[in-house]
Amino acid sequence: MKSVQDAANDSALDVLRSVWGYQTFRGRQHAIVNHVAAGLDALVLMPTGGGKSLCYQVPALLRPGCAIVVSPLIALMQDQVEALHQLGIEAAYLNSSLPAGEAYAVEQRFVSGDLKLLYVAPERLLTPRFLDLVARAPVSLFAIDEAHCVSQWGHDFRPEYRQLTMLHKRWPSIPRIALTATADPATQEEIIERLQLDDAEQFSSSFDRPNIRYTIVEKNDARRQLLDFLDGHAGESGIVYAMSRKKVEDTAAFLRSKGYNALAYHAGMDTETRALHQRRFLREDGIIMAATIAFGMGIDKPDVRFVAHVDLPKSVEGYYQETGRAGRDGEPAEAWMAYGLGDVVNLRKMIESSEADDSRKWMERRKLDSLLGYCETLGCRRQRLLASFGEVMANPCGNCDNCLNPPEAWDATEPARMALSCVYRCGQRFGASHLIDVLRGERTERILQLGHDTVSTFAIGRDIDSNTWRSIFRQLVSHGYLETDTHGGLRLAEASRTLLKGEQTLQLRREQARVRRQRRAALSNPNSPDAWMSADARLLFDALRALRTELARAQSVPPYVIFHDKTLREIATSRPESLSALGTIEGIGPRKLAEYGNQVLDLISAN
Template sequence: MHDAALDLLRRIFGHPGFRGEQAQIVEQVANGGDALVLMPTGGGKSLCYQLPALLREGCGIVVSPLIALMQDQVEGLRQLGVRAAFLNSSLDATQAASVERELLAGELDLLYVAPERLLTPRFLSLLERARIALFAIDEAHCVSQWGHDFRPEYRQLTVLHERWPDVPRIALTATADEPTRQEIAERLALEHARRFVSSFDRPNIRYRVVQKDNTLRQLRDFLLAHRGHSGIVYAFSRKRVDSIALQLCELGIDALPYHAGMDAATRAAHQRRFLQEDGVVMVATIAFGMGIDKPDVRFVAHVDLPKSVEGYYQETGRAGRDGEAAEAWLCYGLGDTINLRQLILQSEAGEERKRLELRKLDALLGYCESTTCRRQSLLGWFGEAHAGGCGNCDNCLEPPQSWDGTIAARKALSCVYRSGQRFGAAHVIDILRGIGTERVLQFGHDQLSTWSIGNDLDERQWRSVFRQLVAQGLLEADVHGALHLTESAGPVLRGDTTLHFRTEQPKPPRRRRERGASTTDQEFDLAPDALVRFNALRVWRANTAREQNVPAYVIFHDSTLRTIATHAPDDLDELARIPGIGASKLDRYGEDVLQQLFDAA
């Protein structure tokens, strides 16, 4: 079985060998066994069910949650010569009937379907009459009611095991802590499935966290360093998405908004542009999520704090799927923490759910304020040990300084207490700094013993103190945003414990970059002649993709084009040895690629 799998891997997908545990997973499922696979985005999960489906008799049924995800996967497979199709609401009745006939005639290798359609009596009846190679349940974390992408239909997928007990099943996800893994196994009746847990580490992603200080300016400076790159900017609300997208456009950045409040046609058009064009920045809520298979997303920026470590990990994981250098940039402040805590406390969820969501928020705050390796902190949430010192996060590249904040913390906590635990951080900071605002004078807070005892720190430093007090669980905000002392504040006020705070970094110097300049060429680090070939290949790829109305990466990934440009093969035999070029793509595009190389010489 291994030799047959390796032959298909090379001949169809154009890869010289398996990565990580792919070979063992393929063998497990191809031989009829069940599998639960946890593998990071970009780790090659799709191959783990696509190859077994080709090795076994019948059609592989892939349960996928989003239309965009299905369509991209199917188009990519068809480019490879694989007989793939999907059934979803984008097809009319005639098209759907044609796909169903192909399934029953044994003319499909893989069929992608949404869980809602799969669970209909009509479709289950259709499957009874078809030859099924396997069931693949993609994005399996959607089964967890405690997760950030819960889909209730996923919980009914046990019907697959009940009605087809002899058909192997493989459930796959890139995001699951240990409790979620257990829930996936239990809800999908995969307790006895063999588990494959790959490292969650994405070493090509650089993690960076900055404190809010004029968010738009900070975002603009970040994007200028990535001009010409495709990327995603996540914002908390629809209104904020629209505002940021508009302001970025005014700055000359090709930005598009995306959120659930837009009409479906506009959303689809914006997603299509993002997938098919280079250098588009999508500003979005988390509505723009699963199904983004674009491999050359060079950055993911958060201008507001996500809700959990899992959400943050999955969203940042959309960067650098091609294994090339990418950046995850998070800009957050105390206001984010208070807003999210208010949303949790005001929600209609039960107390157990609220406690869990608050715990997840606290874990993300701990990650943001950590002075140790970001990668170590992030992977630790998923139960994976990391030695630290990754060399590719802000804390490793520019180790933060810390200072003894015990006295400042006691001043802050005392001021919150003496002002009645009824106000937010901004008001308390005004008291500490002796700023006689109308509100401070209205409540007589200029007469408090804590009035003006904190004028040794500026407003920015005090904001940092309060942010870290909340992150360390010494202060918490109520549903109105007022700060309250927690039980943990007692020892600090009594002088029984000391605190060290992360030193607030000075504002970075503004980056200067000529308008329209791109960092892409420098990052690819190509020789001048190879760069000419690479740019010619990208232009050809873009035109070809437009003609076929498919994303450019479906034709070839950037990494494949770069390798072609570097080695400049002279004939089809040499071109066939380039990773990522299987037999079908060699036949479809080989002569065109060689012509581009010849013209660029």
């Protein structure tokens, strides 16, 4: 005779297979589903693309009533609901995009028990009107998505998340599941404290995204370097992050001038344009979105093949979250960044000139220093990245630039001392470009006017080229030997004393030589998920994508809610000849098989 637990296990698997078309759970999904389905609280730490949504969607179908999902973004709600509708699940959302009449109809369905999942923003959930609806409706569970928004130190802080503790106070018998893909140990503690999840079971999956290849290059011509990188991603969807709104606009225009289908997204654009660009990115293939960090949280598009940064982010946490938007489908993807001294100077200036209190500035400095350590590491980037989240990775990953092309360390003690001495001799108020000119003995008008051709460090570094000097200054700032003032000038930090006195040596990273630019036709990307496909399979895959686009357009939904690229690749390579064979492919449940199966088979026969 089966135990209650065995019966629950069978029920969860039955739901997964009969609704989603997946044969097995991944990682700790099964344990989380059973835990929440049993009515217990949970905190789930799982990387982007790890399948967090299933952890509350499956229990929502196993428990009586409607699951309330707290979600911070309208786009995320809409995507999730559209995907659930494709599976035949009664789901809805309540947000400001709905006309009053439609919102009222959703509320009535909620109260009458006709829904299994209802997505709401925290601001709406906390209104007296909605709390009254909750008191009258059958509720199965509360799911708090993007739970890191509770952290005041995070870049996605939402003060309304702090008030979500009232759910437990008012309805202590309804289970809660809080989920996040971005939380260092300090943020994890804050989530537990702020949401009063002390008694909740904590489920931590590895933060590793092994399908993402991490690459960082020294910024020397960011536009040219970006084009070199994009040459290996022709026709693919991706995101290019920049720090300022102007740079976002300029980058999008530049990419369009080079033949790329690029759009811009930032908070300064009008709401209608932002919504249009986001909708196009989600529903069309091959679009590159140039954006500030205003774009991305809650974007479920699974086939984003790359995320590029042309400016340094503010923290490891932000970098991890932004790069995590690539490769949500588990297929190979790339995270690329061009990083230079100017980025470090600008971010340090932003921190010091902000109106934040001292404790906030200290935290921002600490976060930036951690990111700089990641950028400058000579070891495996993935090991360093995971360590930021309290996770130990025993062996190098073999899928980052440092593993694939190990950097060279060199004894930079004497050049570093020259650089530090030059900063001092010039008055500790000039930027790196001027200091490099002094070190190389350039008799510029400014140097002559300031009399810097007479300082003892003038021309002592003429044998070192400008690019190497830029690298040295960048690493001296990154390692804390130099500080920046609010005008971008460099000054000695306390750590420089021992180096100047000759009491220590310094190993720095030697930058890779510039690679001559090649044209797209000469390049292939072995990290592409399509690289291994045969020519025939590739033709069928393209035809399947065209069919998917046609089906999606007819229903006004993103193509990936019909089928993921991963599912189409499997169809293209296995070429099933019957509905039963098609139904064995991951991601094709009974509802999608009945809805689209015959059209897919007809397309296979025709190709």
